[in-house]
Amino acid sequence: MSNKAPWIxxxxxxxxxxxxxxxxxxxxxxxxxxxxxxxVYRACLESGxxxxxxxxxxxxxxxxxxxxxxxxxxxxxxxxxxVGDHDAEVTGLKLAAMADAGKSEWQTQLLPASESVLSMxxxxxxxxxxxxxxxxxxxxxxxxxxxxxxxxxVSNITETEIDTVLEAxxxxxxxxxxxxxxxxxxxxxxxxxxxxxxxxxxxxxxxEIGIHAHNNLQLAFANTIEAxxxxxxxxxATLFGFGRGAGNCHTELLLGFLRxxxxxxxxxxxxxQEQMLPLRQELDWGPSVPYNITGQLNQHxxxxxxxxxxxxxxxxxxxxxxxxxxx
Amino acid sequence: MSNKAPWIxxxxxxxxxxxxxxxxxxxxxxxxxxxxxxxVYRACLESGxxxxxxxxxxxxxxxxxxxxxxxxxxxxxxxxxxVGDHDAEVTGLKLAAMADAGKSEWQTQLLPASESVLSMxxxxxxxxxxxxxxxxxxxxxxxxxxxxxxxxxVSNITETEIDTVLEAxxxxxxxxxxxxxxxxxxxxxxxxxxxxxxxxxxxxxxxEIGIHAHNNLQLAFANTIEAxxxxxxxxxATLFGFGRGAGNCHTELLLGFLRxxxxxxxxxxxxxQEQMLPLRQELDWGPSVPYNITGQLNQHxxxxxxxxxxxxxxxxxxxxxxxxxxx
Numbered sequence: 001m002s003n004k005a006p007w008i009x010x011x012x013x014x015x016x017x018x019x020x021x022x023x024x025x026x027x028x029x030x031x032x033x034x035x036x037x038x039x040v041y042r043a044c045l046e047s048g049x050x051x052x053x054x055x056x057x058x059x060x061x062x063x064x065x066x067x068x069x070x071x072x073x074x075x076x077x078x079x080x081x082x083v084g085d086h087d088a089e090v091t092g093l094k095l096a097a098m099a100d101a102g103k104s105e106w107q108t109q110l111l112p113a114s115e116s117v118l119s120m121x122x123x124x125x126x127x128x129x130x131x132x133x134x135x136x137x138x139x140x141x142x143x144x145x146x147x148x149x150x151x152x153x154v155s156n157i158t159e160t161e162i163d164t165v166l167e168a169x170x171x172x173x174x175x176x177x178x179x180x181x182x183x184x185x186x187x188x189x190x191x192x193x194x195x196x197x198x199x200x201x202x203x204x205x206x207x208e209i210g211i212h213a214h215n216n217l218q219l220a221f222a223n224t225i226e227a228x229x230x231x232x233x234x235x236x237a238t239l240f241g242f243g244r245g246a247g248n249c250h251t252e253l254l255l256g257f258l259r260x261x262x263x264x265x266x267x268x269x270x271x272x273q274e275q276m277l278p279l280r281q282e283l284d285w286g287p288s289v290p291y292n293i294t295g296q297l298n299q300h301x302x303x304x305x306x307x308x309x310x311x312x313x314x315x316x317x318x319x320x321x322x323x324x325x326x327x
Numbered sequence: 328m329s330n331k332a333p334w335i336x337x338x339x340x341x342x343x344x345x346x347x348x349x350x351x352x353x354x355x356x357x358x359x360x361x362x363x364x365x366x367v368y369r370a371c372l373e374s375g376x377x378x379x380x381x382x383x384x385x386x387x388x389x390x391x392x393x394x395x396x397x398x399x400x401x402x403x404x405x406x407x408x409x410v411g412d413h414d415a416e417v418t419g420l421k422l423a424a425m426a427d428a429g430k431s432e433w434q435t436q437l438l439p440a441s442e443s444v445l446s447m448x449x450x451x452x453x454x455x456x457x458x459x460x461x462x463x464x465x466x467x468x469x470x471x472x473x474x475x476x477x478x479x480x481v482s483n484i485t486e487t488e489i490d491t492v493l494e495a496x497x498x499x500x501x502x503x504x505x506x507x508x509x510x511x512x513x514x515x516x517x518x519x520x521x522x523x524x525x526x527x528x529x530x531x532x533x534x535e536i537g538i539h540a541h542n543n544l545q546l547a548f549a550n551t552i553e554a555x556x557x558x559x560x561x562x563x564a565t566l567f568g569f570g571r572g573a574g575n576c577h578t579e580l581l582l583g584f585l586r587x588x589x590x591x592x593x594x595x596x597x598x599x600q601e602q603m604l605p606l607r608q609e610l611d612w613g614p615s616v617p618y619n620i621t622g623q624l625n626q627h628x629x630x631x632x633x634x635x636x637x638x639x640x641x642x643x644x645x646x647x648x649x650x651x652x653x654x
Contacts, residue, residue: 222549256623
């Protein structure tokens with residue numbers, strides 16, 4: 001047993017990304033008011049957050065503007081309406097957007113980074129989309145963006161698939177590879193195994209490892225801490241855990257855990273009270289028994305989300321019986 | 328990195344204690360109906376839970392029956408009204424009650440175990456009460472009970488105090504010493520340090536180590552998993568996390584994690600739906616920002632509970648400002 005007390009020190013290289021607008025937007029088709037996004041932006045600035053993921057860079061053909069709000073597409077004009085001529089160098093806050101393989105027109109949709117308020121493109125993909133993801137990463141890097149590789153649903157694919165993806169990503173100029181527990185299924189020992197696998201495959205590339213956790217089993221914050229202990233330096237969270245289904249690791253819990261004095265939790269508490277609590281009256285998110293069940297079974301939370309949106313959201317037992325009967 | 332997948336195996340010696348009625352009763356002065364306690368009892372029986380803590384064995388002078396329900400005192404007649412002539416040998420479920428140092432009349436209150444439906448007495452104490460706790464443990468063991476030592480608020484005392492308590496408890500016939508994170512303050516690395524300290528001090532005694540976690544930082548389940556990985560074989564939880572303030576580790580999450588096929592989560596989901604959801608309409612519990620704050624500051628949740636019961640339960644910012652100004 002070491003005598004160090006690492007939890008009262010900090011690693012300056014650890015960076016926090018708040019993805020409230022991007023990931024939370026999956027709850028409401030990214031139909032946020034400008035005032036909401038501006039409030040989150042201000043809170044990120046004032047609390048010392050390193051990256052704010054302000055939406056998706058997704059196709060308007062796949063996600064038509066009649067049904068999806070502007071934060072699904074992150075047109076430059078929409079961004080600047082809220083953040084003005086945001087300057088990451090001056091503010092210390094970098095803006096990010098996520099582009100999905102298969103759902104983006106990345107060849108034409110991205111401006112050069114020098115013409116955008118965005119500094120980072122996060123490339124999200126499933127294992128079978130890795131070839132497109134590699135092309136997307138190269139393209140975004142050539143345009144001057146910092147770029148990350150986010151392999152989704154990692155709990156649901158084989159070791160061989162993960163290894164193959166890691167080999168491909170190791171050859172790219174991505175700055176970070178993120179462990180994404182889309183189904184909120186992973187326990188601590190599985191985080192350890194994945195982290196070690198990622199670290200071994202990416203050794204020598206200089207790539208950082210990130211963590212993106214969901215709260216189906218009330219383990220999003222715990223798994224994030226575990227990943228940090230292991231060496232993850234890129235950490236995702238959302239305000240008040242806002243996110244589809246059981247939601248995410250809470251940004252305010254994370255900042256309370258980190259000991260870097262540059263972080264300030266007070267602006268987060270303020271924006272939670274002013275923006276997230278009213279939103280919570282309209283929208284359902286956060287761990288509940290249906291999400292516990294899909295998380296434990298390593299299933300997409302889709303069925304649980306539909307159940308919670310249905311006529312009998314609290315009939316947990318019927319949901320359990322149905323899911324178990326379908327295994 | 329080991330190639331074992333320990334999370335899909337199990338340790339048969341790991342025992343689960345449900346303390347819904349005992350610890351949850353702190354929310355409502357143990358004013359449960361017989362029907363509620365009977366429903367929890369049935370769920371524990373049917374789900375394969377090892378111990379059900381059915382209340383406190385506390386003084387009627389300190390907790391008068393006008394204000395406190397029968398589960399604060401666990402009179403034998405009250406117990407038998409709900410569980411009949413419960414037999415732990417036949418059912419596989421042992422009933423437990425908790426006796427606090429300083430708040431119990433243990434010299435006169437306990438029947439011999441052979442005359443009671445109770446099999447276990449858990450002795451709860453603060454560090455300065457360890458001498459009384461040792462006497463209580465010896466007395467309960469002499470009466471034939473399995474007995475545990477539950478040192479409360481362990482996050483708030485010095486290493487020397489913990490060491491002194493462990494030395495004293497190591498000399499007793501207690502079966503288990505429980506790590507009790509009363510303030511919900513501990514992070515994973517602190518669980519590791521405490522577990523190792525307890526294990527070293529109790530080595531050779533045959534005593535088991537237990538874990539009792541609170542959910543102020545959404546880490547109750549995670550810290551329980553961590554303790555299990557380290558070797559804890561006695562694990563506390565409550566249905567739907569029912570408990571004062573932020574509540575406890577959820578029994579249904581815990582049973583979903585454990586791989587012992589004797590456990591069945593379905594009866595827990597049923598009793599949650601039928602008993603805990605209606606209760607949740609009346610009573611406030613579970614993690615929220617005020618509990619996050621007291622947990623992070625290693626404070627008793629008292630101030631947060633009062634705030635949540637007050638006129639502005641969702642004015643998180645004023646609570647934060649007040650607490651921070653008082654540090």
